Amino acid sequence: xxxxxxxxxxxxxxxxxxxxxxxxxxxVPIHCQDVPNGLQKxxxxxxxxxxxxxxIPKNQxxxxxxxxxTLPSIATTLIDVLFYSNSPKEDAANQxxxxxxxxxxxxxxxxxxxxxxxxxxxxxxxxxxxxxxxGELWRMVRIGGQPLGFDECGIVAQISQPLADSDISxxxxxxxxxxxxxxxxxxxxxxxDMLQHQRKxxxxx
Amino acid sequence: xxxxxxxxxxxxxxxxxxxxxxxxxxxVPIHCQDVPNGLQKxxxxxxxxxxxxxxIPKNQxxxxxxxxxTLPSIATTLIDVLFYSNSPKEDAANQxxxxxxxxxxxxxxxxxxxxxxxxxxxxxxxxxxxxxxxGELWRMVRIGGQPLGFDECGIVAQISQPLADSDISxxxxxxxxxxxxxxxxxxxxxxxDMLQHQRKxxxxx
Numbered sequence: 001x002x003x004x005x006x007x008x009x010x011x012x013x014x015x016x017x018x019x020x021x022x023x024x025x026x027x028v029p030i031h032c033q034d035v036p037n038g039l040q041k042x043x044x045x046x047x048x049x050x051x052x053x054x055x056i057p058k059n060q061x062x063x064x065x066x067x068x069x070t071l072p073s074i075a076t077t078l079i080d081v082l083f084y085s086n087s088p089k090e091d092a093a094n095q096x097x098x099x100x101x102x103x104x105x106x107x108x109x110x111x112x113x114x115x116x117x118x119x120x121x122x123x124x125x126x127x128x129x130x131x132x133x134x135g136e137l138w139r140m141v142r143i144g145g146q147p148l149g150f151d152e153c154g155i156v157a158q159i160s161q162p163l164a165d166s167d168i169s170x171x172x173x174x175x176x177x178x179x180x181x182x183x184x185x186x187x188x189x190x191x192x193d194m195l196q197h198q199r200k201x202x203x204x205x
Numbered sequence: 206x207x208x209x210x211x212x213x214x215x216x217x218x219x220x221x222x223x224x225x226x227x228x229x230x231x232x233v234p235i236h237c238q239d240v241p242n243g244l245q246k247x248x249x250x251x252x253x254x255x256x257x258x259x260x261i262p263k264n265q266x267x268x269x270x271x272x273x274x275t276l277p278s279i280a281t282t283l284i285d286v287l288f289y290s291n292s293p294k295e296d297a298a299n300q301x302x303x304x305x306x307x308x309x310x311x312x313x314x315x316x317x318x319x320x321x322x323x324x325x326x327x328x329x330x331x332x333x334x335x336x337x338x339x340g341e342l343w344r345m346v347r348i349g350g351q352p353l354g355f356d357e358c359g360i361v362a363q364i365s366q367p368l369a370d371s372d373i374s375x376x377x378x379x380x381x382x383x384x385x386x387x388x389x390x391x392x393x394x395x396x397x398d399m400l401q402h403q404r405k406x407x408x409x410x
Contacts (some may be wrong), residue, residue: 113380154369164359175318
């Protein structure tokens with residue numbers, strides 16, 4: 001179908017089929033974000049909140065901290081990652097389409113929090129960054145197939161409540177365009193199953 | 206009471222009283238995080254998840270983005286904020302105890318997301334950073350009176366589900382030590398009420 005008709009086609013077929021797109025080798029259900037308002041106002045559709053598609057990249061992430069006194073020691077690497085990591089050459093060489101590059105640096109009342117994938121982590125001196133439970137790796141669930149609107153409500157709740165019910169710990173990081181959840185590496189299979197189930201049958205979740 | 210006895214005192218009095226601490230002029234309920242395990246294993250207490258105390262600082266935040274091509278134009282300011290903003294002198298002069306300094310810079314697949322308070326925002330050139338709905342300001346709810354453990358589950362869900370039920374949009378930012386929610390400035394009163402109600406009567410939430 002034509003690119004411009006895709007959303008209408010999906011919203012039509014959605015009634016009858018479960019629609020998936022392949023993301024990094026995993027089938028992820030896709031739902032239309034662009035259903036005209038008229039459709040959503042009719043009957044049962046109106047009370048179902050939009051279930052956002054998710055993307056589960058292959059790379060592994062770590063959540064780390066750093067003694068603020070040692071910040072000068074990583075300054076060069078940090079500046080390198082922040083300002084010089086977007087060259088197309090590096091992108092093509094080091095990461096496939098099934099990875100999401102995500103690097104976050106937060107300064108909160110004097111303490112430092114970092115989120116990065118294992119590839120970025122290797123650029124930093126190993127002895128300065130620490131995790132709380134050593135070596136724990138996290139997988140990302142990015143919520144939304146296209147940038148989320150500012151007025152969307154309950155996007156994180158759609159994921160956080162089922163994860164809490166399943167006793168799975170998670171980090172949530174909302175950014176300008178997307179919401180992200182980080183879940184423990186060992187839970188990613190059950191999280192993927194849960195999300196696929198939720199997207200097949202939103203009413204049951 | 207002595208500082209070291211505070212948690213025991215709170216856990217004892219909690220049975221009979223609602224305990225508040227004043228945070229930035231607003232009364233925020235406080236619950237003990239250090240209840241000995243023995244207490245939590247008895248009867249009804251065991252099935253109640255810990256309801257984490259919250260802190261609601263007075264400062265206002267913005268969630269912004271930036272054209273990656275203009276990143277060099279803010280590089281000096283960014284380096285200044287990241288590496289030189291922790292001097293005690295500035296802390297004392299510019300922020301009271303009822304503010305939480307929070308600055309976050311994220312680089313995600315080539316796009317940039319920034320979260321900062323309005324004070325930090327004033328350091329940046331006004332024409333380069335943009336918000337999605339212009340001028341929207343957010344208030345922070347920091348979850349946890351002391352750093353949260355890695356193994357805690359459902360912390361964000363405790364807040365995100367009631368906010369979603371009330372149709373309040375929010376950003377969630379988990380860091381190494383705390384979870385944070387950003388809610389629209391105009392909703393902070395109803396969010397505060399909701400959180401206080403939740404903490405008075407966890408079973409009803």
